[in-house]
Amino acid sequence: MAGDAPPEDRPRQIQGKVLVLTVCAAGIGGTFQYGYNLTIINAPTSFIQAFINETWLERTGLPLEGSRITLMWSFVVSAFPLGGLAGALLAGPMAIKLGRKKSLLLNNIFVILAALLVGFSRIARSFEMIMLSRFFAGINAGVGMNIQPMYLGESAPKEFRGAVTLTSASFTALGLVLGQVVGLREILGAEENWPLLLASNAVPGLIQLLLLPWAPESPRYLLIDRGDKESCICALQKLRGSSDLSSEMKEMLAEQAAVQGETAKGPWELFGNPAVRWQLITILVLSSAMQLCGNDSMYSYASYVFQEAGIPYDNIQYYIIGTGSCELITAMTCNLIIDHAGRRMLMIGGYSLMAVWAVVFMVALSLQDRFSWMPYLSMACIFAYILSFGIGPAGVTGMLPTEIFDQMTRPAGYVICGSLLWTNLFLMGMVFPFIVEGLGHFCYLPFFTVCVCTALYVSFFLPETRGKSLLEISAEFNKRNFKIQSCENSWTNLEDTKSTML
Secondary structure, eight states, rough: OOOOOOOHHHHHHHHHHHHHHHHHHHHHHHHHHHHHHHHTTTTTHHHHHHHHHHHHHHHHHHOOHHHHHHHHHHHHHHHHHHHOOOOOOOOHHHHHOHHHHHHHHHHHHHHHHHHHHHHHHHHTTHHHHHHHHHHHHHHHHHHHHHHHHHHHHHHHHGGGGGHHHHHHHHHHHHHHHHHHTTTSSTTTTTTHHHHHHHTEEEEHHHHHHGGOOOOOOOOOOOIIITOOOOHHHHHHHHHHSOOHHHHHHHHHHHHHTTTTTOOOOOOOHHHTTTGHHHHHHHHHHHHHHHHSSSHHHHHHHHHHHOOOOOOOOHHHHHHHHHHHHHHHHHHHHHHHHHHHHHHHHHHHHHHHHHHHHHHHHHHHHHHHHTTTTHHHHHHHHHHHHHHHHHHHHHHHHHHHHHHOOOTTTTHHHHHHHHHHHHHHHHHHHHHHHHHHHHHHGGHHHHHHHHHHHHHHHHHHOOOOOOOOOHHHHHHHHHHHHHHHHHHHHHHHHHHHHHHHHO
């Protein structure tokens, strides 16, 4: 047939189809769930608060005071990041014992359970079921955010590793936008639909259960963790669509030899291991900056700024969808350029631009009562800040543990990375209102400081990983890790020599 591809192009087509299937299947039930569950809770806020008050009145005969309703609502909101933290801690052991693919499949148990709990909460007249549902949804998101980039980074060819792994950020942004869209009053945002809205997170989980079984397991996990060379070759053939796997197998066998006799490390073991000292420092700095840079707080500030700009209250929900769309656009753009621009440039550029927009935003907030056009500048800063975050920090941070840790320390690295992300998300949710109250229009000064310091750290201490094998990246970090150790040994020897002479 005229439309048939030449025989030499068929392996490439097979590779493309299986790789796309793997990316989509992992993403829809992985980082997509984080973004989706983060935003679907916003639309029904007042409805759930009213339900909590009604339920309390039925049980006790007394209505809740305003402060107690706020407290109950804070429990509902905080259950998600607490579940995320539990999921991040579970992700490492799951990835080691079950494998990357099976862990993602079993992870859907949590989100289906969450959907059932919240779906029947109104019938059962139980707001506690909503809290428990959000906790289970958080576990699902915490596991998915750690294992998805690990799975994709280990499955992708070296030349496409950045773009493939960075799809995790694209699915997060897609989840944010779709959560905002589904929460519109015209769709599921009406009062009578809030249980259905919160239970809709089961749909992505069911899609993953249908698609992911057709994707192969991570070849690196099969070879290095399980020692199953035959299954590894089979998985590679599915992903690459070619029988010529000698180059990639040689690289993986070298990586296997480098960790021969070692077992997968726990998170606590990394802190005393000099061979991963700078990898660990890098993850601690960048994972903390991910939440402490103020991007999520921009979403919180958006409604206030749009109101000050004169946007009608009923239309604000559509403008907020625009903020999520900005992150989606930049995440997808970053996918296209990361393997050309490199990780360092995107990170430095993203944090530097965020620092600039933080200053402009604070100036605009302080002068918005004096100039009629200042609220519009504030609006522009919100979009610019989110766009800058999406350029690099949003995606590169999540993929770095795949590249800078070896097979035995990677799951533990992701546990630390995920734990910091969820802990800081919880803390920022608690602390940000007090920052606004204390600093007023200069509330972004701490975030400005974080952005500047992070950009400087990346400039001086993070090596470029683009186009390098995982062994080459480990060698780059070893130069710094063992240089420090060598200096410490030299200093100890010098002290011993002095003592002997005395």
